[in-house]
Amino acid sequence: MKNHIIFFSGGKASFATADWVKMKYPNDNILLYFTDTCWEHEDLYRFINEASDKLQLPMLTHSTGLNPLQLMFEKKLVYNSMIGDCSKLLKMKVARDFLKKGESPAIEKWRNKQYLKTEDFVTGSTLYFGIGFDEMHRQDAIVRNWAPFRVEMPLIENNIWIEKILLKHGIRQPKMYDYGFSHNNCSGRCVKAGQGHYRLLKDRMPEVFQKIMEQEHHLWNCVSAYRYIKAAELPPDVEEVELQSLDDAYRDYFYDRAERPRLYIHPSAGATPEHMMVKRYSFMKRSGEPYTIRDLHYEVEKDMQIDMFEIGGCGCFIDFN
Numbered sequence: 646m647k648n649h650i651i652f653f654s655g656g657k658a659s660f661a662t663a664d665w666v667k668m669k670y671p672n673d674n675i676l677l678y679f680t681d682t683c684w685e686h687e688d689l690y691r692f693i694n695e696a697s698d699k700l701q702l703p704m705l706t707h708s709t710g711l712n713p714l715q716l717m718f719e720k721k722l723v724y725n726s727m728i729g730d731c732s733k734l735l736k737m738k739v740a741r742d743f744l745k746k747g748e749s750p751a752i753e754k755w756r757n758k759q760y761l762k763t764e765d766f767v768t769g770s771t772l773y774f775g776i777g778f779d780e781m782h783r784q785d786a787i788v789r790n791w792a793p794f795r796v797e798m799p800l801i802e803n804n805i806w807i808e809k810i811l812l813k814h815g816i817r818q819p820k821m822y823d824y825g826f827s828h829n830n831c832s833g834r835c836v837k838a839g840q841g842h843y844r845l846l847k848d849r850m851p852e853v854f855q856k857i858m859e860q861e862h863h864l865w866n867c868v869s870a871y872r873y874i875k876a877a878e879l880p881p882d883v884e885e886v887e888l889q890s891l892d893d894a895y896r897d898y899f900y901d902r903a904e905r906p907r908l909y910i911h912p913s914a915g916a917t918p919e920h921m922m923v924k925r926y927s928f929m930k931r932s933g934e935p936y937t938i939r940d941l942h943y944e945v946e947k948d949m950q951i952d953m954f955e956i957g958g959c960g961c962f963i964d965f966n
């Protein structure tokens with residue numbers, strides 16, 4: 646009996662891949678492997694659970710317990726379309742450490758473990774990725790990165806109609822596709838996404854857009870405040886400093902704010918124009934310059950032109966180096 650591991654992302658393509666493997670090797674030991682960024686759309690979990698149930702395949706979920714935003718605080722860095730390793734650290738490294746070194750992350754969950762046919766599901770396993778023709782150029786790098794495991798991408802080598810597979814199992818596609826997104830990652834909040842993507846988010850998921858706009862803004866404040874503290878550059882008129890570290894800043898802003906109102910050091914409080922220029926952080930960049938979600942928000946509200954073709958976004962499990 647052979648082992649097969651499907652990198653299960655919550656997208657339709659990886660589901661179709663899982664169906665193909667199950668049809669081809671019905672008697673083998675097949676695992677759905679999902680690495681959770683803890684920042685996914687709730688309907689993604691509905692989709693992967695339903696897929697595991699209907700395909701009658703065991704699903705293993707691994708996670709560091711951090712979401713991309715929390716990771717940025719840990720790393721003291723604001724990720725954006727040019728830098729950032731959230732997909733590498735939250736997804737690919739988790740998978741690599743487990744499959745190549747046998748190290749499990751902080752969080753491990755099973756669903757339908759009764760369908761696992763042998764406990765050793767890793768040795769000699771073939772790994773499957775749900776990428777199609779449009780991402781074929783990444784094939785060689787993926788194969789290299791996962792050696793010595795054998796790697797297969799059935800959607801490239803076979804004519805598989807993904808919608809038909811969903812119909813076959815009576816599974817509704819994840820909501821993110823209904824909204825017009827091309828993938829089902831991080832509930833549309835990808836910090837590497839571009840203007841066209843965030844414009845769609847604003848239109849289709851306004852609450853999520855509002856929240857990520859606020860988070861980006863606070864992240865900018867927190868990181869700037871942290872740099873002030875670290876560099877002992879506090880403006881003279883700021884008397885009380887509650888935040889001792891970026892982690893404190895994070896926890897206050899995102900967890901304790903309602904219960905324990907505090908004084909926050911706003912970067913504009915005593916910043917020189919030069920300092921402000923250096924300390925401006927954003928997820929998006931435009932012509933290499935910071936371009937915040939708030940910038941985009943106001944430009945859309947004023948009917949100004951934005952680049953709808955700049956989509957960007959995550960290559961989770963694909964852009965490994």
Ligand code: SF4
Pocket residue numbers: 682713731732735830831834835836837838958959960961
């Ligand atoms: S989808 Fe974007 S935010 Fe989420 S892990 Fe991938 S790169 Fe990071």
